[in-house]
Amino acid sequence: MDELLHLLRQNARTSNENLARELNSTPTAVAERIARLEEEGVILGYQAVIDVQRRAADVVTAVVEVKITPERGGGFDRLANRIAKFAEVQSCYLMSGGYDLLVIVEGRTLQEIAMFISEKLATIKGVLSTATRFRLKTYKENGISLMRDEKHERLAVAP
Protein backbone atom coordinates (compact mmCIF):
# COMPACT_ATOMS: atom_id res chain seq x y z
CA MET A 1 0.00 0.00 0.00
CA ASP A 2 0.93 3.61 -0.54
CA GLU A 3 3.23 4.77 2.30
CA LEU A 4 1.15 7.83 3.12
CA LEU A 5 -2.06 5.82 3.29
CA HIS A 6 -0.29 3.24 5.44
CA LEU A 7 0.72 5.91 7.96
CA LEU A 8 -2.72 7.52 7.96
CA ARG A 9 -4.39 4.15 8.53
CA GLN A 10 -2.17 3.70 11.57
CA ASN A 11 -2.86 7.15 12.93
CA ALA A 12 -4.90 9.63 10.94
CA ARG A 13 -4.11 12.39 13.42
CA THR A 14 -0.40 12.49 12.64
CA SER A 15 0.43 16.07 11.68
CA ASN A 16 1.50 16.88 8.14
CA GLU A 17 4.85 18.03 9.52
CA ASN A 18 5.51 14.65 11.08
CA LEU A 19 4.21 12.75 8.06
CA ALA A 20 6.61 14.76 5.93
CA ARG A 21 9.51 13.86 8.19
CA GLU A 22 8.67 10.17 8.06
CA LEU A 23 8.27 10.18 4.30
CA ASN A 24 11.22 12.44 3.45
CA SER A 25 8.80 14.94 1.97
CA THR A 26 7.48 18.44 2.77
CA PRO A 27 4.32 19.37 4.72
CA THR A 28 2.93 21.16 1.68
CA ALA A 29 3.42 18.16 -0.57
CA VAL A 30 1.79 15.91 2.03
CA ALA A 31 -1.18 18.25 2.40
CA GLU A 32 -1.65 18.35 -1.36
CA ARG A 33 -1.53 14.59 -1.67
CA ILE A 34 -4.03 14.12 1.14
CA ALA A 35 -6.38 16.64 -0.46
CA ARG A 36 -6.14 14.77 -3.75
CA LEU A 37 -6.78 11.40 -2.11
CA GLU A 38 -9.84 12.85 -0.42
CA GLU A 39 -11.05 14.34 -3.65
CA GLU A 40 -10.57 11.08 -5.52
CA GLY A 41 -12.57 9.26 -2.86
CA VAL A 42 -9.63 7.09 -1.84
CA ILE A 43 -9.78 8.53 1.68
CA LEU A 44 -13.44 8.36 2.68
CA GLY A 45 -13.16 9.86 6.14
CA TYR A 46 -11.39 9.84 9.50
CA GLN A 47 -12.89 8.14 12.53
CA ALA A 48 -11.80 7.36 16.05
CA VAL A 49 -11.53 3.68 16.92
CA ILE A 50 -13.56 3.36 20.11
CA ASP A 51 -14.14 0.55 22.52
CA VAL A 52 -17.93 0.93 22.61
CA GLN A 53 -18.12 -1.42 25.55
CA ARG A 54 -16.46 1.19 27.71
CA ARG A 55 -18.04 4.47 26.71
CA ALA A 56 -21.05 3.75 24.57
CA ALA A 57 -22.97 1.01 26.33
CA ASP A 58 -26.05 1.85 24.28
CA VAL A 59 -24.62 0.51 21.05
CA VAL A 60 -25.72 -2.90 19.86
CA THR A 61 -24.15 -4.38 16.77
CA ALA A 62 -25.37 -7.19 14.60
CA VAL A 63 -24.06 -8.80 11.46
CA VAL A 64 -26.81 -9.81 9.08
CA GLU A 65 -26.34 -12.30 6.31
CA VAL A 66 -28.71 -11.39 3.51
CA LYS A 67 -29.68 -13.41 0.46
CA ILE A 68 -31.00 -11.35 -2.41
CA THR A 69 -32.08 -11.90 -6.00
CA PRO A 70 -29.72 -10.38 -8.53
CA GLU A 71 -31.36 -8.29 -11.22
CA ARG A 72 -30.90 -8.45 -14.94
CA GLY A 73 -28.58 -5.64 -15.97
CA GLY A 74 -27.72 -4.51 -12.47
CA GLY A 75 -26.64 -7.62 -10.61
CA PHE A 76 -26.56 -7.04 -6.88
CA ASP A 77 -25.58 -3.40 -6.95
CA ARG A 78 -28.92 -1.61 -7.03
CA LEU A 79 -30.39 -3.60 -4.18
CA ALA A 80 -27.15 -3.49 -2.17
CA ASN A 81 -26.99 0.29 -2.51
CA ARG A 82 -30.56 0.57 -1.42
CA ILE A 83 -29.85 -1.44 1.72
CA ALA A 84 -26.67 0.52 2.38
CA LYS A 85 -28.63 3.78 2.40
CA PHE A 86 -30.27 3.02 5.76
CA ALA A 87 -28.64 4.95 8.58
CA GLU A 88 -28.67 1.80 10.70
CA VAL A 89 -26.32 0.10 8.23
CA GLN A 90 -22.68 0.71 9.12
CA SER A 91 -21.10 -1.47 6.46
CA CYS A 92 -22.41 -3.54 3.60
CA TYR A 93 -20.35 -6.01 1.58
CA LEU A 94 -21.05 -8.38 -1.29
CA MET A 95 -19.74 -11.78 -0.25
CA SER A 96 -18.79 -15.04 -1.88
CA GLY A 97 -20.33 -18.20 -0.45
CA GLY A 98 -23.65 -19.15 1.08
CA TYR A 99 -25.25 -15.70 1.15
CA ASP A 100 -24.88 -12.50 -0.82
CA LEU A 101 -24.62 -9.46 1.41
CA LEU A 102 -22.99 -9.07 4.78
CA VAL A 103 -24.62 -6.13 6.49
CA ILE A 104 -23.34 -4.68 9.74
CA VAL A 105 -26.14 -2.96 11.60
CA GLU A 106 -25.93 -0.72 14.63
CA GLY A 107 -28.76 0.24 16.95
CA ARG A 108 -29.40 1.30 20.50
CA THR A 109 -31.13 -1.88 21.58
CA LEU A 110 -31.58 -5.44 20.44
CA GLN A 111 -35.24 -4.71 19.76
CA GLU A 112 -34.43 -1.73 17.63
CA ILE A 113 -32.22 -3.84 15.40
CA ALA A 114 -34.73 -6.68 15.29
CA MET A 115 -37.45 -4.22 14.23
CA PHE A 116 -35.22 -2.70 11.56
CA ILE A 117 -34.49 -6.08 10.07
CA SER A 118 -37.98 -7.48 10.18
CA GLU A 119 -39.74 -4.32 9.06
CA LYS A 120 -37.28 -2.63 6.75
CA LEU A 121 -34.61 -4.97 5.53
CA ALA A 122 -36.49 -8.24 5.15
CA THR A 123 -39.47 -6.64 3.46
CA ILE A 124 -37.54 -5.14 0.56
CA LYS A 125 -38.53 -6.74 -2.72
CA GLY A 126 -35.73 -9.03 -3.81
CA VAL A 127 -34.52 -9.87 -0.29
CA LEU A 128 -34.97 -13.61 0.00
CA SER A 129 -33.83 -14.22 3.58
CA THR A 130 -31.84 -12.76 6.48
CA ALA A 131 -29.87 -14.35 9.32
CA THR A 132 -28.94 -12.05 12.19
CA ARG A 133 -26.14 -12.54 14.73
CA PHE A 134 -25.52 -10.15 17.58
CA ARG A 135 -22.11 -9.15 18.81
CA LEU A 136 -21.50 -10.14 22.42
CA LYS A 137 -17.98 -8.94 23.11
CA THR A 138 -15.12 -7.27 21.27
CA TYR A 139 -11.58 -8.56 21.43
CA LYS A 140 -10.01 -6.62 18.60
CA GLU A 141 -11.30 -3.60 16.70
CA ASN A 142 -9.85 -2.35 13.42
CA GLY A 143 -6.55 -4.07 14.09
CA ILE A 144 -6.33 -2.80 17.67
CA SER A 145 -6.37 -5.41 20.39
CA LEU A 146 -8.62 -4.62 23.34
CA MET A 147 -6.58 -6.77 25.63
CA ARG A 148 -4.51 -4.18 27.38
CA ASP A 149 -1.19 -5.92 27.12
CA GLU A 150 1.19 -4.62 29.70
CA LYS A 151 4.19 -3.05 28.05
CA HIS A 152 7.03 -5.48 28.20
CA GLU A 153 10.16 -4.25 29.87
CA ARG A 154 13.22 -3.51 27.82
CA LEU A 155 16.54 -2.60 29.33
CA ALA A 156 16.89 1.18 29.10
CA VAL A 157 20.44 0.90 27.81
CA ALA A 158 21.74 -2.12 25.98
CA PRO A 159 24.57 -2.85 23.57
Add this chain to the structure above:
Amino acid sequence: MTLKNHVANHVRDIPKSGIREFFDIVAQEKDVISLGVGEPDFDTPWHIREAAIYSLEQGRTHYTSNLGLPALRGAICNYVQRHFNVAYDPRTEVIITVGVSEALDLALRALLNPGDEVLYHEPCYVSYAPSVTMAHGVAVGIPTRAEENFRLTAEALKKRITERSKVLMLNFPCNPTGATQTRAELDKIARLCIDHDLIVLTDEIYSELTYDQAEHVSIASLPGMRDRCVFLHGFSKAFAMTGFRIGYACAPAALTDAMMKIHQYAILCANTMAQDAAIEALEHGAREVANMRREYEHRRNYIVRAFNELGLPCFQPVGAFYIFPNITSTGLTSREFSLGLLERKKVACVPGPAFGPSGEGFVRCCYATSLDQINIAMERIGEFVQEARK
Protein backbone atom coordinates in the same frame (compact mmCIF):
# COMPACT_ATOMS: atom_id res chain seq x y z
CA MET B 1 40.67 -12.15 51.29
CA THR B 2 40.68 -10.10 48.11
CA LEU B 3 40.11 -12.29 45.12
CA LYS B 4 41.31 -9.69 42.67
CA ASN B 5 44.66 -11.37 42.37
CA HIS B 6 42.99 -14.62 41.51
CA VAL B 7 41.26 -13.23 38.42
CA ALA B 8 43.07 -14.15 35.21
CA ASN B 9 45.22 -11.30 33.94
CA HIS B 10 43.68 -11.03 30.51
CA VAL B 11 40.19 -10.82 32.04
CA ARG B 12 41.23 -8.37 34.75
CA ASP B 13 42.70 -6.05 32.13
CA ILE B 14 39.51 -5.79 30.09
CA PRO B 15 38.11 -2.31 30.74
CA LYS B 16 34.62 -1.96 32.13
CA SER B 17 32.03 -1.64 29.39
CA GLY B 18 31.02 1.96 28.72
CA ILE B 19 27.49 0.77 28.11
CA ARG B 20 27.33 -1.05 31.39
CA GLU B 21 28.49 2.05 33.25
CA PHE B 22 25.88 4.17 31.54
CA PHE B 23 23.18 1.61 32.19
CA ASP B 24 23.86 1.86 35.91
CA ILE B 25 23.36 5.62 35.78
CA VAL B 26 20.18 5.42 33.71
CA ALA B 27 18.75 2.78 36.04
CA GLN B 28 18.67 5.37 38.84
CA GLU B 29 16.56 7.84 36.84
CA LYS B 30 12.80 7.64 36.46
CA ASP B 31 10.55 8.33 33.43
CA VAL B 32 13.42 8.29 31.03
CA ILE B 33 12.78 8.15 27.30
CA SER B 34 15.47 5.83 26.11
CA LEU B 35 17.18 6.03 22.76
CA GLY B 36 19.87 3.90 24.35
CA VAL B 37 18.45 0.48 23.67
CA GLY B 38 19.97 -2.07 21.34
CA GLU B 39 16.92 -4.12 20.46
CA PRO B 40 13.59 -3.80 18.65
CA ASP B 41 10.65 -2.30 20.51
CA PHE B 42 8.32 -4.76 18.79
CA ASP B 43 7.48 -7.87 20.72
CA THR B 44 8.27 -11.08 18.83
CA PRO B 45 5.54 -11.60 16.19
CA TRP B 46 2.75 -13.68 17.65
CA HIS B 47 3.04 -16.62 15.25
CA ILE B 48 6.65 -17.10 16.33
CA ARG B 49 5.79 -16.93 20.02
CA GLU B 50 2.95 -19.33 19.36
CA ALA B 51 5.38 -21.78 17.79
CA ALA B 52 7.49 -21.66 20.97
CA ILE B 53 4.39 -22.32 23.07
CA TYR B 54 3.44 -25.22 20.84
CA SER B 55 6.94 -26.60 21.20
CA LEU B 56 6.59 -26.58 24.99
CA GLU B 57 3.14 -28.13 24.78
CA GLN B 58 4.57 -30.95 22.70
CA GLY B 59 7.12 -31.63 25.39
CA ARG B 60 10.04 -30.59 23.26
CA THR B 61 12.10 -29.87 26.34
CA HIS B 62 15.14 -32.03 25.66
CA TYR B 63 18.58 -31.47 24.19
CA THR B 64 18.95 -31.23 20.45
CA SER B 65 22.01 -32.36 18.53
CA ASN B 66 25.06 -30.20 19.20
CA LEU B 67 24.85 -28.47 15.86
CA GLY B 68 21.14 -27.79 16.34
CA LEU B 69 17.89 -29.20 14.95
CA PRO B 70 18.40 -30.60 11.44
CA ALA B 71 15.16 -28.94 10.30
CA LEU B 72 16.41 -25.55 11.48
CA ARG B 73 19.81 -26.03 9.88
CA GLY B 74 18.05 -26.90 6.62
CA ALA B 75 15.81 -23.83 6.87
CA ILE B 76 18.83 -21.63 7.59
CA CYS B 77 20.76 -22.91 4.58
CA ASN B 78 17.76 -22.25 2.33
CA TYR B 79 17.39 -18.78 3.79
CA VAL B 80 21.06 -17.91 3.47
CA GLN B 81 21.15 -19.21 -0.09
CA ARG B 82 18.06 -17.20 -1.03
CA HIS B 83 18.91 -13.93 0.71
CA PHE B 84 22.71 -13.88 0.73
CA ASN B 85 23.51 -16.02 -2.27
CA VAL B 86 25.90 -18.36 -0.44
CA ALA B 87 25.42 -22.14 -0.35
CA TYR B 88 26.14 -24.15 2.81
CA ASP B 89 25.65 -27.83 3.58
CA PRO B 90 23.10 -28.14 6.42
CA ARG B 91 24.77 -31.32 7.70
CA THR B 92 28.28 -29.98 8.20
CA GLU B 93 28.45 -26.23 7.64
CA VAL B 94 26.02 -24.59 10.04
CA ILE B 95 25.90 -24.44 13.82
CA ILE B 96 23.06 -23.02 15.93
CA THR B 97 24.26 -20.87 18.82
CA VAL B 98 23.02 -18.92 21.81
CA GLY B 99 22.66 -15.62 19.97
CA VAL B 100 25.12 -14.46 17.37
CA SER B 101 27.38 -13.37 20.25
CA GLU B 102 28.17 -16.98 21.04
CA ALA B 103 28.85 -17.68 17.37
CA LEU B 104 31.34 -14.81 17.28
CA ASP B 105 33.04 -16.04 20.43
CA LEU B 106 33.25 -19.60 19.07
CA ALA B 107 34.77 -18.41 15.82
CA LEU B 108 37.44 -16.36 17.57
CA ARG B 109 38.32 -19.10 20.00
CA ALA B 110 38.44 -21.66 17.20
CA LEU B 111 40.74 -19.53 15.05
CA LEU B 112 43.15 -17.65 17.30
CA ASN B 113 46.50 -18.62 18.70
CA PRO B 114 47.85 -16.30 21.40
CA GLY B 115 49.13 -13.10 19.80
CA ASP B 116 47.23 -13.45 16.51
CA GLU B 117 45.89 -10.13 15.35
CA VAL B 118 42.24 -9.50 14.65
CA LEU B 119 41.32 -6.48 12.58
CA TYR B 120 37.98 -4.77 13.09
CA HIS B 121 36.46 -1.43 12.19
CA GLU B 122 35.49 0.89 15.00
CA PRO B 123 33.22 2.36 16.33
CA CYS B 124 31.75 -1.12 16.53
CA TYR B 125 29.71 -3.44 18.67
CA VAL B 126 30.94 -3.38 22.25
CA SER B 127 31.90 -7.04 22.51
CA TYR B 128 34.33 -7.21 19.59
CA ALA B 129 37.58 -6.11 21.22
CA PRO B 130 36.94 -7.89 24.57
CA SER B 131 35.99 -11.11 22.77
CA VAL B 132 39.29 -11.03 20.91
CA THR B 133 41.17 -10.43 24.15
CA MET B 134 39.38 -13.27 25.90
CA ALA B 135 40.38 -15.55 23.02
CA HIS B 136 44.02 -14.45 23.63
CA GLY B 137 44.15 -12.50 20.39
CA VAL B 138 45.23 -8.93 19.80
CA ALA B 139 42.43 -6.58 18.78
CA VAL B 140 43.48 -4.09 16.13
CA GLY B 141 40.87 -1.38 15.60
CA ILE B 142 40.62 0.44 12.30
CA PRO B 143 39.02 3.86 12.75
CA THR B 144 36.17 4.71 10.43
CA ARG B 145 35.08 8.28 9.83
CA ALA B 146 31.84 10.23 9.60
CA GLU B 147 33.10 11.83 6.36
CA GLU B 148 32.98 8.36 4.80
CA ASN B 149 29.69 7.45 6.47
CA PHE B 150 31.67 5.11 8.74
CA ARG B 151 32.45 2.70 5.92
CA LEU B 152 35.53 0.57 6.15
CA THR B 153 37.78 1.30 3.18
CA ALA B 154 40.21 -1.20 1.72
CA GLU B 155 42.84 1.50 1.96
CA ALA B 156 42.44 1.89 5.73
CA LEU B 157 42.39 -1.87 6.16
CA LYS B 158 45.57 -2.36 4.15
CA LYS B 159 47.53 -0.01 6.42
CA ARG B 160 46.80 -2.16 9.47
CA ILE B 161 47.60 -5.55 8.03
CA THR B 162 50.76 -7.12 9.50
CA GLU B 163 52.47 -10.50 9.50
CA ARG B 164 50.37 -11.49 12.52
CA SER B 165 47.00 -10.48 11.01
CA LYS B 166 44.77 -13.51 10.87
CA VAL B 167 41.14 -12.44 11.09
CA LEU B 168 39.03 -9.52 9.88
CA MET B 169 35.73 -8.87 11.65
CA LEU B 170 33.03 -7.03 9.74
CA ASN B 171 29.63 -5.83 10.92
CA PHE B 172 27.53 -4.24 8.21
CA PRO B 173 24.94 -2.81 8.63
CA CYS B 174 26.84 -1.57 11.65
CA ASN B 175 25.90 -1.11 15.28
CA PRO B 176 26.38 1.74 16.36
CA THR B 177 26.80 3.81 13.20
CA GLY B 178 24.24 2.31 10.80
CA ALA B 179 27.00 2.14 8.18
CA THR B 180 26.67 -0.21 5.22
CA GLN B 181 29.17 -1.30 2.57
CA THR B 182 29.01 -1.02 -1.17
CA ARG B 183 29.68 -4.01 -3.37
CA ALA B 184 32.62 -2.17 -4.95
CA GLU B 185 34.35 -1.55 -1.60
CA LEU B 186 33.65 -5.10 -0.41
CA ASP B 187 35.26 -6.39 -3.62
CA LYS B 188 38.46 -4.52 -2.78
CA ILE B 189 38.37 -5.70 0.82
CA ALA B 190 37.83 -9.27 -0.35
CA ARG B 191 40.85 -9.03 -2.62
CA LEU B 192 43.01 -7.90 0.32
CA CYS B 193 41.73 -10.78 2.46
CA ILE B 194 42.67 -13.27 -0.24
CA ASP B 195 46.09 -11.69 -0.80
CA HIS B 196 46.89 -11.69 2.92
CA ASP B 197 45.18 -14.98 3.75
CA LEU B 198 42.74 -13.43 6.24
CA ILE B 199 39.70 -15.24 7.61
CA VAL B 200 36.64 -12.99 7.67
CA LEU B 201 34.04 -13.10 10.42
CA THR B 202 31.09 -11.29 8.94
CA ASP B 203 28.37 -10.41 11.44
CA GLU B 204 25.31 -9.59 9.34
CA ILE B 205 22.76 -9.52 12.14
CA TYR B 206 21.15 -6.30 10.83
CA SER B 207 21.10 -7.26 7.15
CA GLU B 208 17.30 -7.56 6.87
CA LEU B 209 17.07 -4.01 8.15
CA THR B 210 18.42 -2.44 4.98
CA TYR B 211 16.42 0.51 3.71
CA ASP B 212 15.72 2.47 0.56
CA GLN B 213 15.53 -0.87 -1.27
CA ALA B 214 19.32 -0.91 -1.17
CA GLU B 215 21.15 -4.13 -1.93
CA HIS B 216 22.73 -5.93 1.01
CA VAL B 217 25.85 -7.75 -0.15
CA SER B 218 27.46 -10.44 1.96
CA ILE B 219 31.21 -10.60 1.57
CA ALA B 220 30.84 -14.38 1.76
CA SER B 221 29.07 -14.29 -1.61
CA LEU B 222 31.99 -12.68 -3.42
CA PRO B 223 34.27 -14.83 -5.60
CA GLY B 224 36.73 -16.89 -3.58
CA MET B 225 35.36 -15.70 -0.23
CA ARG B 226 33.01 -18.48 0.86
CA ASP B 227 35.90 -20.66 1.89
CA ARG B 228 37.52 -18.00 4.09
CA CYS B 229 34.37 -16.55 5.66
CA VAL B 230 32.43 -17.35 8.79
CA PHE B 231 28.96 -16.00 8.12
CA LEU B 232 27.32 -14.94 11.39
CA HIS B 233 23.66 -14.22 11.73
CA GLY B 234 20.71 -14.64 14.06
CA PHE B 235 17.10 -13.86 14.76
CA SER B 236 17.29 -11.08 17.32
CA LYS B 237 16.97 -8.00 15.17
CA ALA B 238 15.02 -8.90 12.03
CA PHE B 239 12.50 -11.08 13.85
CA ALA B 240 12.54 -9.15 17.13
CA MET B 241 13.65 -12.26 19.03
CA THR B 242 16.42 -10.89 21.28
CA GLY B 243 15.23 -12.75 24.37
CA PHE B 244 15.15 -16.07 22.54
CA ARG B 245 18.94 -15.95 22.32
CA ILE B 246 19.28 -17.75 19.04
CA GLY B 247 21.87 -17.23 16.32
CA TYR B 248 24.03 -19.22 13.97
CA ALA B 249 27.29 -19.47 12.11
CA CYS B 250 27.78 -20.84 8.61
CA ALA B 251 31.32 -21.79 7.65
CA PRO B 252 33.27 -24.41 5.69
CA ALA B 253 33.12 -27.79 7.42
CA ALA B 254 36.62 -27.62 8.89
CA LEU B 255 35.85 -24.36 10.68
CA THR B 256 32.36 -25.42 11.72
CA ASP B 257 33.84 -28.56 13.17
CA ALA B 258 36.38 -26.57 15.20
CA MET B 259 33.68 -24.25 16.52
CA MET B 260 31.52 -27.24 17.32
CA LYS B 261 34.22 -28.66 19.61
CA ILE B 262 34.00 -25.58 21.82
CA HIS B 263 30.22 -25.29 21.59
CA GLN B 264 29.58 -28.90 22.57
CA TYR B 265 31.64 -28.65 25.75
CA ALA B 266 30.65 -25.11 26.72
CA ILE B 267 26.96 -24.99 25.75
CA LEU B 268 25.92 -28.43 24.44
CA CYS B 269 23.10 -27.02 22.33
CA ALA B 270 20.93 -23.93 21.92
CA ASN B 271 17.54 -23.76 23.60
CA THR B 272 15.19 -26.26 21.97
CA MET B 273 11.94 -24.28 21.92
CA ALA B 274 13.82 -21.23 20.66
CA GLN B 275 15.06 -23.38 17.79
CA ASP B 276 11.49 -24.42 17.01
CA ALA B 277 10.42 -20.79 17.08
CA ALA B 278 13.31 -19.93 14.76
CA ILE B 279 12.06 -22.42 12.16
CA GLU B 280 8.68 -20.70 12.22
CA ALA B 281 10.38 -17.32 11.86
CA LEU B 282 12.31 -18.39 8.76
CA GLU B 283 9.40 -20.13 7.13
CA HIS B 284 6.61 -17.64 7.81
CA GLY B 285 8.16 -14.47 9.16
CA ALA B 286 8.80 -12.51 5.96
CA ARG B 287 5.67 -10.40 6.14
CA GLU B 288 6.25 -9.30 9.71
CA VAL B 289 9.88 -8.51 8.93
CA ALA B 290 8.76 -6.34 6.03
CA ASN B 291 6.25 -4.53 8.25
CA MET B 292 8.86 -3.81 10.91
CA ARG B 293 11.37 -2.71 8.32
CA ARG B 294 8.87 -0.25 6.89
CA GLU B 295 8.18 1.13 10.34
CA TYR B 296 11.89 1.56 11.10
CA GLU B 297 12.44 3.28 7.79
CA HIS B 298 9.80 5.91 8.58
CA ARG B 299 11.30 6.50 11.99
CA ARG B 300 14.77 6.77 10.51
CA ASN B 301 13.62 9.42 8.05
CA TYR B 302 12.04 11.28 10.92
CA ILE B 303 14.92 11.18 13.38
CA VAL B 304 17.67 11.90 10.83
CA ARG B 305 15.88 15.01 9.66
CA ALA B 306 15.14 16.08 13.24
CA PHE B 307 18.82 15.80 14.27
CA ASN B 308 20.06 17.65 11.22
CA GLU B 309 17.50 20.41 11.85
CA LEU B 310 19.01 20.82 15.33
CA GLY B 311 22.42 21.32 13.79
CA LEU B 312 23.69 17.95 15.00
CA PRO B 313 24.74 16.49 11.66
CA CYS B 314 24.26 12.85 10.88
CA PHE B 315 24.17 11.01 7.58
CA GLN B 316 21.12 8.99 6.66
CA PRO B 317 22.16 5.40 7.36
CA VAL B 318 20.85 2.67 5.08
CA GLY B 319 20.84 -0.09 7.68
CA ALA B 320 20.28 -1.19 11.30
CA PHE B 321 18.24 1.04 13.65
CA TYR B 322 20.82 3.48 14.92
CA ILE B 323 21.93 6.94 14.02
CA PHE B 324 25.26 8.37 15.11
CA PRO B 325 24.98 12.16 15.14
CA ASN B 326 27.94 14.48 15.63
CA ILE B 327 27.42 16.52 18.79
CA THR B 328 30.66 18.54 18.84
CA SER B 329 28.87 21.80 17.92
CA THR B 330 27.43 21.82 21.46
CA GLY B 331 30.95 22.18 22.85
CA LEU B 332 30.41 19.07 24.96
CA THR B 333 32.15 15.72 24.93
CA SER B 334 30.06 12.66 24.15
CA ARG B 335 29.98 11.75 27.79
CA GLU B 336 29.03 15.24 28.96
CA PHE B 337 26.32 15.39 26.32
CA SER B 338 24.83 12.03 27.28
CA LEU B 339 25.01 12.63 31.02
CA GLY B 340 23.64 16.18 30.74
CA LEU B 341 20.81 15.09 28.47
CA LEU B 342 19.89 12.34 30.86
CA GLU B 343 20.03 14.43 34.01
CA ARG B 344 18.38 17.56 32.66
CA LYS B 345 15.98 16.23 30.04
CA LYS B 346 15.52 12.55 30.94
CA VAL B 347 16.53 11.26 27.53
CA ALA B 348 19.06 8.44 27.33
CA CYS B 349 21.48 7.86 24.48
CA VAL B 350 24.86 6.15 24.50
CA PRO B 351 28.14 8.09 24.30
CA GLY B 352 30.03 7.22 21.12
CA PRO B 353 33.31 6.21 22.83
CA ALA B 354 31.49 3.20 24.37
CA PHE B 355 31.92 1.73 20.87
CA GLY B 356 35.56 2.65 20.35
CA PRO B 357 37.83 5.70 20.49
CA SER B 358 36.64 7.00 17.10
CA GLY B 359 33.20 7.43 18.62
CA GLU B 360 34.28 10.58 20.50
CA GLY B 361 32.18 13.52 19.40
CA PHE B 362 29.22 11.30 18.60
CA VAL B 363 26.35 9.63 20.42
CA ARG B 364 24.35 6.58 19.42
CA CYS B 365 20.60 7.01 19.25
CA CYS B 366 18.42 4.01 18.59
CA TYR B 367 15.18 4.63 16.76
CA ALA B 368 13.65 1.27 17.64
CA THR B 369 11.12 3.05 19.80
CA SER B 370 7.70 4.46 19.01
CA LEU B 371 7.43 7.62 16.96
CA ASP B 372 5.55 9.34 19.77
CA GLN B 373 8.50 8.76 22.07
CA ILE B 374 10.99 9.84 19.43
CA ASN B 375 8.96 12.99 18.94
CA ILE B 376 9.13 13.91 22.62
CA ALA B 377 12.79 12.94 22.83
CA MET B 378 13.66 15.21 19.91
CA GLU B 379 11.86 18.15 21.50
CA ARG B 380 13.83 17.63 24.69
CA ILE B 381 17.11 17.21 22.82
CA GLY B 382 16.32 20.47 21.02
CA GLU B 383 15.91 22.27 24.34
CA PHE B 384 19.08 20.71 25.68
CA VAL B 385 21.13 21.73 22.66
CA GLN B 386 19.88 25.31 22.84
CA GLU B 387 20.79 25.56 26.51
CA ALA B 388 24.21 23.99 25.91
CA ARG B 389 25.04 26.48 23.14
CA LYS B 390 24.20 29.55 25.24
